[in-house]
Amino acid sequence: MLNTVYRLVAPRKFEVAFNNIDLLGEEVIVRPTHLSICHADQRYYQGTRPAEILAQKLPMALIHEGVGEVVFDAKGEFKPGDTVVMIPNTPTESDDVIAENYLRSSKFRASGFDGYMQDQVAMDRDRLVRLPDGIDKTVAAFTEIVSVSVHALRRFDTMAHQRREVVGIWGDGNLGYITAIFFKAMFPDTKLLIFGVDFEKLAGFTFADETYAVQNIPADLKVDHAIECVGGDASQKAIDQIIDHINPEGCISILGVSEYPVPINTRMVLEKGLRIYGSSRSGRADFQKTVDMYEENPEILNYLSNLVGAKVEITSIADMKTAFEMDIQKNLGKTIMIWNK
16 A cells, blocks of 8 residues: 655755555554644754754654554454554564664654654554543643653652652643653642643642742752653753752652763762663553553543644645744644644
8 A cells, every 4th residue: 555654855945755554464453533742853843853863764754642443454463443542662573671662673753763744654553552432632642751651650660769749740731741741640749749840831730739839949849759750951050959958768760861971969969879770762662551541530630631732634745834933833732733634
């Protein structure tokens, strides 16, 4: 079957390409319906990645967050019309110790090979999770970033000691908001504090126990563990504050992505006996856990719906550019492309 792919060939420039999909192969054919734009997509679209990286990666179809409908499955395990969440992480091997999202051999859509900006996507069947009926697809479109938070929190549960009376999350953006929602659902008995810079954003954390502006944190405030969701140039300041306010032997979870090395006060890390761990991407188990929590905790979807920003109907390349340009202007939330290609 001839398939149309919409690839970024240079910053802000999409072009049409074609490939062939084998209908008799092992893969399931999925038609994307709702796609969500991520910061990583924007770095490619705007050309802010280093030139050597762009030269290696492009041309490439963007987007690794999305849901779609099954078109065809030769094995019949999926039925036409089934709504599925698509998992971008694509392992090529398994390991008894290292998770699929940390294997250096794993591939990731829209970061080395084509993402979901296609008319049809051929997916390995274990890269699909059925989405229950009645779940808003504009919310489900960004399940991938949600699953990253769920992955980090599942690791937190195994790494953090059991004194969890107070936990702080640094970061009032999308990632901090999502992580906070799921933290409160997974650890309801823990007092959750949010630390950020934007008073309007902080006001949206209605489910948290307390919120603080980072410039006005009480000197005597302490947390047992902390999660960093800041990233970028502000990572160092956030991590420094966490080290100052965390109790001895606490656990620090790093989720924020920075393009540059971030200095850390190792003297206090040693003095306090802290444990620091990073989390990146997610695997099938994290996607399944996320979808299960959608069903078990309907209020989660209500909170996540606050992150749905612009919704752009996509019927042409001009519409794709419009969606990406609108996404650049947003302050908070996710731009969703309603993929009508």
